Amino acid sequence: xNKRLFNLVLLCVALISTAAAQIxxxxxxxxxxxxxxxxxxxxxxxxxxxxxxxxxERIEFVGSNVKPTADYVVIxxxxxxxxxxxxxxxTSLGLVEISAVPVTxxxxxxxxxxxxxxxxxxxxxxxxxxxxxxxxxxxTVIAEPTxxxxxxxxxxxxxxxYSPDSMAVxxxxxxxxxxxxxxxxxxxxxxxxxxxxxQFETQLKEMRETWNKAKFYHEMMSxxxxxxxxKTRPDKDQQMEGMRAVFRGALxxxxxxxxxxxxxxxxxWVSDNPSVKFIFTSVAEGWRVADExxxxxxxxxxxxxxxxxxxxxxxxxxxxxxxxxxxKAGVLVALRTGQMENVRNLPFQAGYxxxxxxxxxxxxxxxxxxxxxxxxxxxxIGSITKGKIANLVVTNGDxxxxxxQVEKVFIRGRDLPLSSRQEQLYRQFINRDATN
Amino acid sequence: xxxxxxxxxxxxxxxSGISQPKGSVLIKNATVITITGETLENTDVLVQSGLxxxxxxxxxxxxxxxxLDATGKFMLPGIIDAHSHxxxxxxxxxxxxxxxxxxxxxxxxxxxxxxxxxxxxGTTISHAMHGSANVIGGQGATLKHHYGETAENLLMRNxxxxxxxxxxxxxxxxxxxGNSVVPRTRMGVEQVIREHFDAAxxxxxxxxxxxxxxxxxxxxxxxxDILDGKILVHCHSYRADEILMLMRVxxxxxxxxxxxxxxxxxxxxxxxxxxxxxxxxxxxxxxAYKFEVYxxxxxxxxxxxxxxxxxxxxxxxxxxxxxLNHEAAKAVKYGGVSQxxxxxxxxxxxxxxxxxxxxxxxxxxxxxxxxxxxxxxxxxIYAIAERTWVDGVKRFDMFxxxxxxxxxxxxNDKYESSSITESGRHADACMKDxxxxxxxxxxxxSHE
Numbered sequence: 001x002n003k004r005l006f007n008l009v010l011l012c013v014a015l016i017s018t019a020a021a022q023i024x025x026x027x028x029x030x031x032x033x034x035x036x037x038x039x040x041x042x043x044x045x046x047x048x049x050x051x052x053x054x055x056x057e058r059i060e061f062v063g064s065n066v067k068p069t070a071d072y073v074v075i076x077x078x079x080x081x082x083x084x085x086x087x088x089x090x091t092s093l094g095l096v097e098i099s100a101v102p103v104t105x106x107x108x109x110x111x112x113x114x115x116x117x118x119x120x121x122x123x124x125x126x127x128x129x130x131x132x133x134x135x136x137x138x139x140t141v142i143a144e145p146t147x148x149x150x151x152x153x154x155x156x157x158x159x160x161x162y163s164p165d166s167m168a169v170x171x172x173x174x175x176x177x178x179x180x181x182x183x184x185x186x187x188x189x190x191x192x193x194x195x196x197x198x199q200f201e202t203q204l205k206e207m208r209e210t211w212n213k214a215k216f217y218h219e220m221m222s223x224x225x226x227x228x229x230x231k232t233r234p235d236k237d238q239q240m241e242g243m244r245a246v247f248r249g250a251l252x253x254x255x256x257x258x259x260x261x262x263x264x265x266x267x268x269w270v271s272d273n274p275s276v277k278f279i280f281t282s283v284a285e286g287w288r289v290a291d292e293x294x295x296x297x298x299x300x301x302x303x304x305x306x307x308x309x310x311x312x313x314x315x316x317x318x319x320x321x322x323x324x325x326x327x328k329a330g331v332l333v334a335l336r337t338g339q340m341e342n343v344r345n346l347p348f349q350a351g352y353x354x355x356x357x358x359x360x361x362x363x364x365x366x367x368x369x370x371x372x373x374x375x376x377x378x379x380x381i382g383s384i385t386k387g388k389i390a391n392l393v394v395t396n397g398d399x400x401x402x403x404x405q406v407e408k409v410f411i412r413g414r415d416l417p418l419s420s421r422q423e424q425l426y427r428q429f430i431n432r433d434a435t436n
Numbered sequence: 437x438x439x440x441x442x443x444x445x446x447x448x449x450x451x452s453g454i455s456q457p458k459g460s461v462l463i464k465n466a467t468v469i470t471i472t473g474e475t476l477e478n479t480d481v482l483v484q485s486g487l488x489x490x491x492x493x494x495x496x497x498x499x500x501x502x503x504l505d506a507t508g509k510f511m512l513p514g515i516i517d518a519h520s521h522x523x524x525x526x527x528x529x530x531x532x533x534x535x536x537x538x539x540x541x542x543x544x545x546x547x548x549x550x551x552x553x554x555x556x557x558g559t560t561i562s563h564a565m566h567g568s569a570n571v572i573g574g575q576g577a578t579l580k581h582h583y584g585e586t587a588e589n590l591l592m593r594n595x596x597x598x599x600x601x602x603x604x605x606x607x608x609x610x611x612x613x614g615n616s617v618v619p620r621t622r623m624g625v626e627q628v629i630r631e632h633f634d635a636a637x638x639x640x641x642x643x644x645x646x647x648x649x650x651x652x653x654x655x656x657x658x659x660x661d662i663l664d665g666k667i668l669v670h671c672h673s674y675r676a677d678e679i680l681m682l683m684r685v686x687x688x689x690x691x692x693x694x695x696x697x698x699x700x701x702x703x704x705x706x707x708x709x710x711x712x713x714x715x716x717x718x719x720x721x722x723x724a725y726k727f728e729v730y731x732x733x734x735x736x737x738x739x740x741x742x743x744x745x746x747x748x749x750x751x752x753x754x755x756x757x758x759x760l761n762h763e764a765a766k767a768v769k770y771g772g773v774s775q776x777x778x779x780x781x782x783x784x785x786x787x788x789x790x791x792x793x794x795x796x797x798x799x800x801x802x803x804x805x806x807x808x809x810x811x812x813x814x815x816x817i818y819a820i821a822e823r824t825w826v827d828g829v830k831r832f833d834m835f836x837x838x839x840x841x842x843x844x845x846x847x848n849d850k851y852e853s854s855s856i857t858e859s860g861r862h863a864d865a866c867m868k869d870x871x872x873x874x875x876x877x878x879x880x881x882s883h884e
Contacts, residue, residue: 100605100726129724308755312549313840316556316758341724348762351817402765402817422723425703426735426771430742434707 027160028415031055033068037077037394042084042361042368043383052082054390057413062386080407083364083399084383085139085391088346089301089371090281090336093133094123094143094157094164099340108147112203113210115242117152119143120171123164129341131420134159136344137393137406140169140381142301142336142371144176144254149207151176152242154254156375158391160411173375174279175246179257179266180204183310204265214243252277252375254301258284258310267296279374281336284310287322290329299374300326302366303336305349317356323366324358333362334371351400363400389413456589457582458486459805459828462497466506466809471513471776471783472798481511483805486827491801504809504823512779512814513799514560514581514806514826515760518670518717518786519697519750521565522579522757523548523590527868528567529574533611533619533628536599536658538574540564544587547844550754551583551590555832557758558808558821561592563790565697568602568672568866569610571619571628575599575658576670578790580806581824583831584843596791599662600697601629601671602866603678605728610870626681633689636660662691668791669694670717672866674728676704683712695789697750700732706743715789716740717748719756720763721770737781738771748786752866761814761821768815775815808832 032054039050041062053061053068068074097104106122123143133141144154153172161167180203182196191199217240224231245251257266257280267289270278280286281301286293293300302323309318327333335349346367354363372382380389393399394408409416461483468476468491480495481488497503521527525543529535544564554562560581566574578595603625612620619625636659643650661667669686673679673696686694695715696702700723702709702716709716718740723732733739740747749764751757764782767773773781787797796804805828812819824832 098724098727098730128730306755306759308553308758312842313845315839316553316841317834342721345721348817352759355818355820400817402762403768403815405769421731422733422735425731425733426739429703429706430735430739430771432704432707 025417025419027417028073029056029413031072032410032413032415033072033074034077034082034392034394035068035074037080037082039384040081040083040364040399041384042365043385049078050082052384052392054392054410054413057389059384059386059388059390059392062384075408077394077408079396081395081397081399082384083137083393083395084368085381085393085409085411086137086346086367086399087140087142087334087371087382088138088337088343088367089142089334089374090303090338091141091143091343092146092340093129093141093159093343094125094127095119095145096340097124097127097129107143107145109145109152110147112148112206113150113239114145114148114152115150115175115214115240115246116238117145117242118155118172119145119153120155120157120164120168123155123157123167125162125164125167128421129343130159132341132422133343134409134411134416135406135418135420135423136347137395137399137409138343138346139391139393139409139411141343142173142375144174146176146178146256149178149180149203150210150243151178153251156377158411160414160416169377169381170375172245172251174252174254175243177207177253177255179255179262180207181259182262183259211243214240215247218244218247246276249275249277252279254279254281256280256282258282260285260288263289264292267292267298270296270298282338283326284319284322286331287318287325290326290331293326294330299332299334299370301334301336301371301374302326302353303349304338305335305352306345320352320356323353323363324356327358327362327366332370332373333358333366334374335363335366347400347404348402351402354400360400456580456593457585457827457829459825459830460484460486460498460501461805461825461828461830462495462501462503463511463809464495464503464505464507466509466511468511468799469513469779469814470799471779472800478507481799481807483825483828486805486829488799488801488803488805491799506809509822510810510813510819511799511807512558512761512810513783513797514808514824515558515782516748516786516790516797517554517559517562517751517757517760517782518695518748518789519565519752520554520562520579520754520757521567521752521866521868522550522554522562522754524564527866528569528870530567530569530610530870533570533607533617534572534632534655534659535566535570535574536572536632536662537654538566539577540566540574541577541591544577544579544590546585546587546590547842549842550757551579551581552832552841553754554757555581555583555824555826556821556834557760558810558814558824559757559760560806560808560824560826560831561787561790561792561796562757563598563670563786565598565670566600567868567870568600568606569870570600571602571607571611571625572632572659573600573602575667578792580826581831582826582829583841592792597661597667598670598790599658599667601669601673601682603671603673603682604675605726606672606867610867622675622678622681625678626685629682629685632659633663633685636663663689665690665692668789670697670789671695672697674698674700676701679705679714680708683708683714687712693791695748698729698752700729700736702745702747703733703736703739706740706745709740709745710743715746715748715785717750717786717789719752720749720766734766734770737767737778738773741767741771741773741777746785746788747781748789749781750786761810761819762817765815765817775813778815 095107145151156173157167369382372378390413392410482490576598639656784797787793
């Protein structure tokens with residue numbers, strides 16, 4: 001090759017790689033054949049030198065020894081690994097842009113009782129944090145409201161789309177309930193022991209009263225709807241309406257609860273309400289109550305795994321072991337980061353759980369199929385299965401290992417450019433003109 | 437059974453006394469990551485009276501020195517955290533924009549369980565800093581994690597003096613917005629520094645001329661020591677503009693050997709940092725918790741490394757300090773820093789920044805024996821720190837330590853001991869003790 005031609009080729013390569021960096025690049029969409037990779041299906045074991053066919057938004061075929069027809073764009077993934085897109089079962093992504101700037105914080109409405117609030121409404125599809133986290137392989141998240149006792153509904157969204165409507169896997173995925181905290185919330189919490197106790201008891205009472213009122217409202221309204229003739233329609237109440245899906249059993253209640261005593265109280269609440277579906281989330285001290293949680297058949301979302309032991313006298317490894325202990329007791333376990341900006345660290349939460357006792361395959365399930373099961377969408381996402389939505393991650397190694405590189409991300413069949421503001425800043429400054 | 441044997445093997449290493457404790461041990465057949473040299477397979481390391489005395493093959497144990505077979509284990513120098521608030525009874529003297537006279541060495545809380553948890557992550561030294569409420573905060577304390585000893589024995593002997601500076605949102609929020617005194621802006625921050633440096637120069641000149649007529653002023657004494665190069669400056673900073681400002685001011689006043697802490701936008705001015713010989717100590721990936729860290733990138737370490745800036749990765753958190761090895765691995769992930777360079781960012785580089793690199797930060801004959809044994813390569817997420825030594829004294833052993841490792845328990849502590857914090861993200865530990873200026877509500881918001 002002569003030198004001029006060589007330089008031209010170099011220039012072309014440079015131009016192509018520059019174009020690939022731009023967020024304006026359109027994702028590829030159509031028919032893809034991913035060939036040669038190790039496929040970690042999660043639901044049906046591992047396939048060496050496998051083939052995945054993607055047609056539009058769906059996975060059309062998973063297997064091996066198949067030659068794709070000419071209409072498929074073949075992507076050679078020899079030596080690579082394909083995993084289901086990761087699902088973070090507890091974040092504020094899309095709801096919060098900069099935590100310390102209150103006008104950009106949309107996950108905490110005023111008031112203690114807000115079942116009519118919907119995270120779905122406030123999702124900003126153009127948050128700078130979405131591509132930053134997506135390019136590391138998290139394809140789907142629960143974005144949850146956080147304030148008061150009943151915060152509103154959490155939404156389950158894919159991390160690609162131009163509107164919450166197109167992103168939504170399940171617009172209303174769970175009703176968030178914050179179990180009153182009977183302990184201190186951190187170093188900044190300087191309430192006296194008496195204040196703590198009083199506030200805890202007041203909040204529990206308030207929650208019980210409101211819950212019962214909502215239940216009564218639902219029964220009254222349902223009775224009217226069943227036979228309206230000759231009756232006066234009760235006044236409509238938006239907050240009470242918000243709870244009706246819960247009492248119909250259509251919307252699970254996701255209780256955020258951490259302390260041992262609080263978990264036991266919450267378990268009583270669960271057994272007092274057999275017609276309602278429950279999920280526990282955060283669950284820092286779940287390991288202390290693992291058997292009881294398992295017996296109650298309540299699925300849990302553990303996390304973050306990378307957190308401090310909740311008590312000074314606890315063994316230093318308990319937070320890392322928590323998910324594994326719950327799994328061993330028979331609890332269905334998913335993981336969460338609890339973050340907005342660093343949802344991308346989800347695989348490391350699973351990595352720590354795996355390093356400290358959770359079987360490796362279970363740790364992978366806890367960030368793929370298990371959250372899909374918990375939110376009732378495992379028929380659509382969470383594993384590499386024929387007919388499911390094509391949410392996929394391609395890596396050069398172990399999904400949970402820190403140094404592994406994510407090389408491709410598909411969401412709903414779209415081959416997304418691995419571009420984000422953080423990667424753009426890297427390209428802008430790595431070869432900066434040092435004289436200007 | 438295995439743990440009983442290991443316990444027997446390692447029992448009796450701890451020798452405590454009135455001086456800072458030192459121990460001896462022979463580590464056999466480890467993969468020794470020396471940091472400053474090659475990584476050595478199947479190698480023995482002899483520690484005597486707190487120092488590495490021999491590194492090689494087939495070293496025989498001198499009489500009275502216990503032997504530990506570390507076949508299959510990785511030996512890494514003790515991790516050094518250049519930004520911590522562990523083991524401090526208070527963090528911010530937020531009463532004035534300049535409080536150079538206060539010293540963290542005076543408020544060391546030797547009972548902090550966080551020190552033990554840090555050891556359990558292989559971290560043996562932390563730089564206990566004043567918070568970031570003030571433009572010029574208090575003097576730092578370099579701590580050796582001799583958990584179980586007195587506060588006096590946590591202080592690293594003969595470590596250089598350090599002091600905290602802070603630019604940007606925290607001092608302007610606390611003093612300008614909170615108290616209506618300068619600085620409310622980044623313009624004000626610069627002038628606060630200049631005014632105090634000038635005052636210190638004048639004070640020094642006048643006091644030298646007439647020591648009996650100029651009363652001693654501790655604040656100005658400390659500031660004068662900074663100007664004389666006797667104290668290393670560690671400056672909390674985020675934005676590129678404020679980093680450039682401080683380098684201009686320091687050049688004018690002749691201050692060298694300083695480190696920008698956090699420095700989320702350092703990557704934007706990497707050539708300028710390199711030119712001035714300024715160091716950086718950063719988070720691996722924290723961002724977006726406030727406006728001045730919105731335009732951050734997790735590739736910060738890779739860019740700084742490419743330009744030759746001496747960079748470390750720190751915790752500023754009692755949670756992150758438990759896994760700085762994992763944080764360092766992110767420098768490899770984002771931008772392909774070599775594994776060797778990534779490990780330097782948690783060992784020898786922070787040692788350089790604290791002025792202790794001739795004593796710690798690598799495994800070399802003659803250096804102080806701070807190290808940990810890991811179950812796998814420490815950059816792997818599956819690597820578990822199993823045992824940690826400080827000055828040759830074993831301070832952590834996952835096989836033999838009790839579950840409850842507190843040194844002091846308060847029986848009435850039923851609420852305090854069960855605080856649930858959402859960890860793994862920036863919780864503004866730097867702003868501890870500044871509650872007067874904020875309601876609890878606000879702090880919870882910035883926390884979440």
